[in-house]
Amino acid sequence: MERLPGFRDFYPEPLPSRDAGWSFNARQYIFNQWRETARRYSFHEYDGPPLESLELFTTKSGDEIVGQLYNFTDKGERTVALRPEMTPTLARMVAAHERNYKKPIKWFAIPQLFRYERQQKGRLREHFQFNADLIGETDPAADAELIALLIDTLRSFGLTEQDFVLRLSSRNAWHEFYEGGRDGVSPSLESAEYEFFQTIDKLERTPPEESEKKLSALGFSLADVNQFIESGKPTTELQRILDNLAARGLREFVKVDYHVIRGLAYYTGVVFEAFDVKGEFRAIAGGGRYDNLVKLISGGKVDLPALGFGMGDVVLLELLKARGLLPKFDAVVDVFVLIEDENIRPQSLKLAQDLRAAGHAVEYPLMPAKPGKQFKRAQELKATFTARLGSDSQVWIKNLKTREEKTVSLAETLLYFPCKAGI
């Protein structure tokens, strides 16, 4: 039986052949760095159900999203879906209990997300995402705090300004451009602004003639649009964010880039995306302000400004591999207890037990085995120490890294392996 296409198995090291399995340890390493950086920024972790009512997602994104979801009707006749993103769940959770929390709320989650996408080679149908959100503050100081978290998260993996850039933009800037440009000429429909945003969003991937055509239908010229982008002049709001980041020493990671506008309809202000500098990969992370979403999800009951970003595990892992920044994950065995005399297996088991109780990762031969085979196994496992109890109650200890050897009494053994910190 096979796993479903687009889903991943995560194996311990040593990994099976390439493409056969993903590394659980690499995944855990990424999660740990995400958690650790969020902790330093005083963001607190939450989680919601991977299964939600379908309505939660269509309320935010419209019915078109259903085509990309794992949705079904459950045995209680509820229309449900596996979560394709975390923000609707967050908005639901915050709206339900916001009075319980002081503002601004700084929360993060590491959900697994699911999308039914047309099958393409290497294209996944699930991934994990670091989601950080800041709720209850409209000031650009909030945007700067969140963007600083994003930058420091990437830095925690050893990535530098040589590796990634945060492209900062603003829907407000484009709104002003739009309002200013259409004077006298142009479409008065509200939906026209959405269409304009969509055209900007696709500008880098669309032939100029086509963009020109679309823009002029909306009352704009491609030349004006390009000039605005190339100016890269920060709005007052963006300038405040840049100054704030400069104070932290993070200015060099950010570039104003009005190409970024984010396709999703619900963004309301500042938007941003992080890319690798060489342009080899898809976006590493993206986010922005969505000041109306909590109100929408709560049916008007709770109105809170908010912004957030998402960072997926797949592009990040590819980037870390490409830059040689992924650590090696050897299975960690602190002490391998050799049992060469089966008569003292019970005492050897007790030694293993005591070492484990002191916090050490301990292995031993489950079944009788020749001394040479046991030692070889300890080496394969890259154990730091071997410890062999003798019939004289003396323990022969060998450090496999330094090759040092020592014989101590059973009573002294635990002193030789001091209790591990944090146990």
Place this chain on the structure above:
Amino acid sequence: MERLPGFRDFYPEPLPSRDAGWSFNARQYIFNQWRETARRYSFHEYDGPPLESLELFTTKSGDEIVGQLYNFTDKGERTVALRPEMTPTLARMVAAHERNYKKPIKWFAIPQLFRYERQQKGRLREHFQFNADLIGETDPAADAELIALLIDTLRSFGLTEQDFVLRLSSRNAWHEFYEGGRDGVSPSLESAEYEFFQTIDKLERTPPEESEKKLSALGFSLADVNQFIESGKPTTELQRILDNLAARGLREFVKVDYHVIRGLAYYTGVVFEAFDVKGEFRAIAGGGRYDNLVKLISGGKVDLPALGFGMGDVVLLELLKARGLLPKFDAVVDVFVLIEDENIRPQSLKLAQDLRAAGHAVEYPLMPAKPGKQFKRAQELKATFTARLGSDSQVWIKNLKTREEKTVSLAETLLYFPCKAGI
């Protein structure tokens, strides 16, 4: 919009009103203890997809299980289900790549599992489970190693032999009883043994007359069955496990109890369940040998003996709460940076940045606020320190726990807060 019934939201502290939300920190605490104990036992973590082909689960458990699953047909016409248990995924993963791993394989996972159960008050439709398995060894030494892990996992939460007991039993013992007892009398059908096992499994929850009736139809008397159970005489196999656990100093946690037989059809040998001593809760954990499952799942390609256990997060959490063993989870803020002079906000942001870079959890007022309000916020957050940069580049530091105060230069501040270990 509401979350689906039977699903949980996990909130940061302080928690909303009782029953409104579950504690993310409590969940993470439980996961951390699970991981930490598994590490000491040299079990390695893996994970598979929460969504699998329906066939994976029906192959193991028969078509009856479908009624309890979240199953549906995906957009590619595949019949799929949210995983109700982890063992089939493990068997699939091991069968696919077992040659890559030395035996015995010692793996664990912490999957979220899903069952569509009839709605009852407080009855959940998802939970998390610590799954540990040992694959590739038939000897009872393997059973003892796994049971020791189970016991030490519960002990890592502060639970003692006053709190829980592991009831150890064996399908082999019952098989021998069955084979011995039916001589001359009785049903020769293979399915009769399964029926016999089911009757034993339900013995404690069934009126004696009813059990008597069922047993005599199978050629047994309730008196003989009860006598066998009360004898509690360990088989040779169980005695070896008991001796092994005794060598480790864990004998007092285990009791031979032939009431335990585990309803699931696929167990083949030793079976066990952990219960709270007072009998207030459902089983804390359960498991046993399933030597035929890998072969079944791999369609006969791979044949490996195996055993494992599962420990859910819900009963465990209830038990820890009832015994007062759940720690308090205050949000951790190491340093709250006070910004009383808005002219030096940029320098204060830099201080916050440097402290975070040194590994400290740092908070500061995003927006201008009165000194008293800022200090109150630091206290609410239970910050360990406040640090206030003055216009003279001196930093006033206060330890909110000891009330000690000190003024140091900006350069000295980072020395005062030494770099956190492990950063």
